[in-house]
Amino acid sequence: MNNIVSIDKVAKVFRVGDEDFTALHEISLDIEPGAFMSFVGPSGSGKTTLLNLIGGLDQPTSGSVFFKNVKLGELNRTALAEYRRKNLGFIFQTYNLLPVYSVYENILFPLLLDGNKESAVRRSVLDMVDSVGLSDQIKKRPSQLSGGQCQRVAIARALVKKPELILADEPTANLDAENSFQILELMRELNKQFKAAFIFSTHDEKVTKYVNREVGLEDGRVCWDKRRNGSGSFE
Amino acid sequence: MIRWVLQGILRDKNRSLFPFLVVTAGVALVVFTFGFMEGIFMGMIDSTANLDTGHLRLVNKPFYDEEHLNPMDRALTGQNETRNWLIANSDPKIKWAPRIRWGAIADVPDENGETRSQTPIIGMALDLLSPDSRELERLDLKNSLLDGRLPEAAKEILLGYELARTLDVELEQTITLLGQTFDGGLATDNYTVVGFVRFGVFAMDKKMALIDLADAQDSFYMEDTVTDWLGFLPSHVAYKDYKNFKVALQSRLSDLILHPPKDWAKDDIPIVMSVLDQRNLDNLVNVFEMIKKIFVGIIVLLMVLVLWNAGLLNGIHRYGELGLLLAMGQTHAKLVWLLGIEAFAIGVLGALAGSLIGGGVVYYLQEVGINMGDAFAQTGMMMNDVMRGRVTAESFLLGAGPGIIASVLGSLFASVALFQRSEANLFRELEAG
Numbered sequence A: 001m002n003n004i005v006s007i008d009k010v011a012k013v014f015r016v017g018d019e020d021f022t023a024l025h026e027i028s029l030d031i032e033p034g035a036f037m038s039f040v041g042p043s044g045s046g047k048t049t050l051l052n053l054i055g056g057l058d059q060p061t062s063g064s065v066f067f068k069n070v071k072l073g074e075l076n077r078t079a080l081a082e083y084r085r086k087n088l089g090f091i092f093q094t095y096n097l098l099p100v101y102s103v104y105e106n107i108l109f110p111l112l113l114d115g116n117k118e119s120a121v122r123r124s125v126l127d128m129v130d131s132v133g134l135s136d137q138i139k140k141r142p143s144q145l146s147g148g149q150c151q152r153v154a155i156a157r158a159l160v161k162k163p164e165l166i167l168a169d170e171p172t173a174n175l176d177a178e179n180s181f182q183i184l185e186l187m188r189e190l191n192k193q194f195k196a197a198f199i200f201s202t203h204d205e206k207v208t209k210y211v212n213r214e215v216g217l218e219d220g221r222v223c224w225d226k227r228r229n230g231s232g233s234f235e
Numbered sequence B: 001m002i003r004w005v006l007q008g009i010l011r012d013k014n015r016s017l018f019p020f021l022v023v024t025a026g027v028a029l030v031v032f033t034f035g036f037m038e039g040i041f042m043g044m045i046d047s048t049a050n051l052d053t054g055h056l057r058l059v060n061k062p063f064y065d066e067e068h069l070n071p072m073d074r075a076l077t078g079q080n081e082t083r084n085w086l087i088a089n090s091d092p093k094i095k096w097a098p099r100i101r102w103g104a105i106a107d108v109p110d111e112n113g114e115t116r117s118q119t120p121i122i123g124m125a126l127d128l129l130s131p132d133s134r135e136l137e138r139l140d141l142k143n144s145l146l147d148g149r150l151p152e153a154a155k156e157i158l159l160g161y162e163l164a165r166t167l168d169v170e171l172e173q174t175i176t177l178l179g180q181t182f183d184g185g186l187a188t189d190n191y192t193v194v195g196f197v198r199f200g201v202f203a204m205d206k207k208m209a210l211i212d213l214a215d216a217q218d219s220f221y222m223e224d225t226v227t228d229w230l231g232f233l234p235s236h237v238a239y240k241d242y243k244n245f246k247v248a249l250q251s252r253l254s255d256l257i258l259h260p261p262k263d264w265a266k267d268d269i270p271i272v273m274s275v276l277d278q279r280n281l282d283n284l285v286n287v288f289e290m291i292k293k294i295f296v297g298i299i300v301l302l303m304v305l306v307l308w309n310a311g312l313l314n315g316i317h318r319y320g321e322l323g324l325l326l327a328m329g330q331t332h333a334k335l336v337w338l339l340g341i342e343a344f345a346i347g348v349l350g351a352l353a354g355s356l357i358g359g360g361v362v363y364y365l366q367e368v369g370i371n372m373g374d375a376f377a378q379t380g381m382m383m384n385d386v387m388r389g390r391v392t393a394e395s396f397l398l399g400a401g402p403g404i405i406a407s408v409l410g411s412l413f414a415s416v417a418l419f420q421r422s423e424a425n426l427f428r429e430l431e432a433g
Ligand SMILES: Nc1ncnc2c1ncn2[C@@H]1O[C@H](COP(=O)(O)OP(=O)(O)OP(=O)(O)O)[C@@H](O)[C@H]1O
Pocket: A014, A015, A016, A021, A022, A023, A041, A042, A043, A044, A045, A046, A047, A048, A049, A050, A201, A203
């Protein structure tokens, strides 16, 4: 088993009032290293719930999530935090940059959290800024950037630690078509360059054109799981 | 990381300004109030010391035991020998001054030499005439003189202004003091009234007269003899330290008892006290210290409450940011630690600013003072007209320390809420933006 993520008969039941609501019904999925894939489906189909489980932010009601053979359910809170710190990058619909810090500092931040000295990592931060094409915005604050630029900063921030897995919940939902394409293009390049696996959740059909694999969710069930074949079309 | 946090604080004025101002205000209040109270309190102690007890006092125990009767026959002779011993055996910071407490009947004659009025007075004799005497400054006589002048020649007397009114005397009039000699006989001597003094203490204004030390020794046959040796410390010495000077001197006393000046009586036993041992001042010190503690306690409590709330608001304001940190793999504990560092930094900055402001005002009071004029004259406290503050290290510590602690505590209380926050909803919360 050399998948980066394995989801094994995972169910998630939420208790709402006196009733149980099943958001995910015994889903099983394997995700290979370096994947570039999306969860698609209507609102409420369970996309975010599934990303939460993979990100170690929530625990399944039954079944298990493995990250490279480590069962997340066996990690305590601190170990889960460390798991996220070491292995994951997050990208959000609303960017969630730190408003008082510059582009450079926002991208530097995860490295500081990990205990690095600024001087030791300056080079890799600058390279990362370059990779997302923001070298001339480096001193600006998020409020001075466009949405597309903000999302680039967020991507750089997610990637700067060279994690093996990036989780992106609706990364293009707040962007116009033009910016969405650019962001997807950028992520695809970075996926190749850094070999990090990207998992999106999205409503956005534009995403379909870019991903190599698309998992369709509906009412907490996997309805389809399509991969791009050699000729570039899904099967 | 700490530099990072500091940068954030400095840039995000919204989130740091309010807690900063709270700490600044609290610390300034504590530093100012303490400095002010210390100033008044020290002013009181100094007045008492200067007028009456010295910061330290060497006195014969038999005299002290019956002090209210002015048993001048139990005064200490060997003035020069005693002075030399004191200078050799006490801290050089202490300046010693000999005084005589005396009691007498003051008799004011009319034109025919018959008694017009008579009243018992208590008096202090001190060196008023030597050019190098500091006693005039200690009693602030130049400023306390309501009318007349300071003594310039022998056998001139200053009267408390209420006393002068009771006796119905005029300036430059001669009055007669009827007292006891050193050996119990009757002493009478004539003095010229040259000035009326307001001491600022009703009891003294009503009963007190001042004459020169040499005159007293002559009038009461007390050659080479004084009742008190008063030791004065520079005003920067805190009252808490008086005890150390006292104990140091006490430990040398056995030497004085074993090798006394040659004219001392066999049963003369010198004792040393500080001003706090007299006039019930030690009680006042205790009350004062307690008030200080309660006051700091209240201010800290208020600051904690306000900062706790500020911290909660701050937490809401920065919900996204803190959630992001959790998502990025920050542990809850580390997050609280970060907020603690932030609060500490704000506390330090606020404490600095507060100390500067509070200390600045107190420093102004200390150096310049506010003239309260007559406001205190009626209070009966031994207090100067000019209200002064006092800059002490203690008031800074008591202000700044709790300011920083309050800031950190407030933030920690607020971040308890963080601990309850689950990661599971982070995506949803963050999406909500
Ligand atoms: N904490 C929760 N408590 C109760 N119900 C929840 C909770 N989280 C999610 N759900 C429910 O689970 C279902 C799946 O939610 P989820 O957020 O995963 O959907 P989604 O596919 O991400 O939808 P969207 O496209 O709108 O983001 C929804 O019906 C939602 O109401």
